[in-house]
Amino acid sequence: MPKPHAPVPGHTHARALDSDGNPVITTSGLTKVYRSRGREVTALDGVDLHVREGEVYGVIGQSGAGKSSLIRCVNLLERPTSGTVTVAGQDLTALAGRGPRAGRELRQARSRVGMVFQHFNLLSTRTVQDNVELPLEILGTSGKERSRRALELLDLVGLADKAKAFPAQLSGGQKQRVGIARALAGDPKVLLSDEATSALDPETTRSILQLLRDLNRQLGLTVLLITHEMDVVKSICDSAALMERGRIVEHGTVSELLATPGSELAAALFPVSGERTGDDRTVLDVTFHGEAATQPVISQLARTYNVDISILGAAIDTVGGLQIGRMRIELPGRYEDNVVPIGFLRERGLQIDVVGDEGRGPESVLVKEGAK
Numbered sequence: 001m002p003k004p005h006a007p008v009p010g011h012t013h014a015r016a017l018d019s020d021g022n023p024v025i026t027t028s029g030l031t032k033v034y035r036s037r038g039r040e041v042t043a044l045d046g047v048d049l050h051v052r053e054g055e056v057y058g059v060i061g062q063s064g065a066g067k068s069s070l071i072r073c074v075n076l077l078e079r080p081t082s083g084t085v086t087v088a089g090q091d092l093t094a095l096a097g098r099g100p101r102a103g104r105e106l107r108q109a110r111s112r113v114g115m116v117f118q119h120f121n122l123l124s125t126r127t128v129q130d131n132v133e134l135p136l137e138i139l140g141t142s143g144k145e146r147s148r149r150a151l152e153l154l155d156l157v158g159l160a161d162k163a164k165a166f167p168a169q170l171s172g173g174q175k176q177r178v179g180i181a182r183a184l185a186g187d188p189k190v191l192l193s194d195e196a197t198s199a200l201d202p203e204t205t206r207s208i209l210q211l212l213r214d215l216n217r218q219l220g221l222t223v224l225l226i227t228h229e230m231d232v233v234k235s236i237c238d239s240a241a242l243m244e245r246g247r248i249v250e251h252g253t254v255s256e257l258l259a260t261p262g263s264e265l266a267a268a269l270f271p272v273s274g275e276r277t278g279d280d281r282t283v284l285d286v287t288f289h290g291e292a293a294t295q296p297v298i299s300q301l302a303r304t305y306n307v308d309i310s311i312l313g314a315a316i317d318t319v320g321g322l323q324i325g326r327m328r329i330e331l332p333g334r335y336e337d338n339v340v341p342i343g344f345l346r347e348r349g350l351q352i353d354v355v356g357d358e359g360r361g362p363e364s365v366l367v368k369e370g371a372k
């Protein structure tokens with residue numbers, strides 16, 4: 001698989017997905033406080049998010065972390081309590097109205113932001129085609145143009161033959177394809193997805209993710225998605241953020257995250273297991289990527305320091321289009337006794353995470369709660 005971040009030779013203005021690409025979604029200082037019956041819940045507590053043009057960006061976090069609040073604030077389905085949301089250069093928070101009572105400008109701006117929902121939200125009394133036409137009706141597109149566009153979109157999502165069917169006659173995956181076609185009707189720059197695959201079985205999930213990836217590549221569509229599942233991030237995201245209690249606590253491109261020692265997201269994306277064999281042992285998670293992967297560092301370590309190394313677990317995987325390996329090893333002696341060998345491994349470009357005394361890595365929380 002080609003590296004998604006590699007520059008295209010001869011195209012100096014190729015869409016850059018490195019850290020200084022053009023942001024198409026920006027939130028700054030975004031807060032959302034819900035008030036009901038005298039109680040206040042701070043769902044978003046100062047979120048600065050930057051999603052670059054053309055990337056698939058995953059937001060992950062435990063239940064109640066504020067993920068849905070974030071995505072609903074990005075398209076102003078919820079009005080933020082404070083802070084700003086800019087999509088494709090337009091400050092949406094400056095436009096008047098909220099929810100269904102949005103002003104004309106906000107409604108138009110919102111048509112440039114497609115939204116896909118977990119439970120599809122299709123109208124059961126309308127045919128598939130009429131569901132896809134709905135946003136175009138709201139935009140005032142003529143009947144003929146609406147129907148041309150709807151059929152084109154249904155073709156794009158692989159449902160050309162279901163135009164006259166009703167939602168109840170479709171499978172979950174097909175319903176979500178209709179949801180995606182409807183989200184694309186207003187020709188959006190960005191697509192937001194809140195748990196679009198969590199009501200689907202694993203195989204259907206894969207095909208929907210593939211569809212999102214294809215749309216991202218073919219149409220240059222930027223995708224901001226929320227998920228509970230690490231596998232989703234692993235298979236289609238270029239970048240990811242971890243939310244906890246209304247804040248983004250980690251973010252970056254998948255390769256940046258994997259290269260960040262102690263990153264909770266990286267550990268959850270790429271867990272490796274293995275129990276320590278006794279007290280008085282040091283357990284290390286060694287991550288190999290790039291150059292370091294091809295060098296015989298473990299045997300060099302054993303020879304140089306004359307230590308016996310046990311391998312407790314190992315895995316090789318492709319994450320964000322990047323081949324990486326991770327190995328959990330055990331050295332005799334406590335951490336203080338192994339400072340020099342650990343330094344040796346780090347000097348050779350390996351990423352080393354020291355696994356805590358409980359025998360669990362930094363990944364434990366997310367892996368238990370999030371990834372399957």
Ligand SMILES: Nc1ncnc2c1ncn2[C@@H]1O[C@H](COP(=O)(O)OP(=O)(O)OP(=O)(O)O)[C@@H](O)[C@H]1O
Nearest residue numbers: 034036041042043062063064065066067068069070
């Ligand atoms: N309309 C609302 N009124 C009051 N509180 C709300 C409302 N919507 C969300 N909350 C609260 O805000 C916090 C964040 O909720 P949110 O739905 O954004 O979380 P989430 O990360 O999407 O969770 P999940 O993974 O379960 O979908 C929670 O404490 C929730 O109870």
Ligand SMILES: [Mg+2]
Nearest residue numbers: 067068069194
């Ligand atoms: Mg949610």
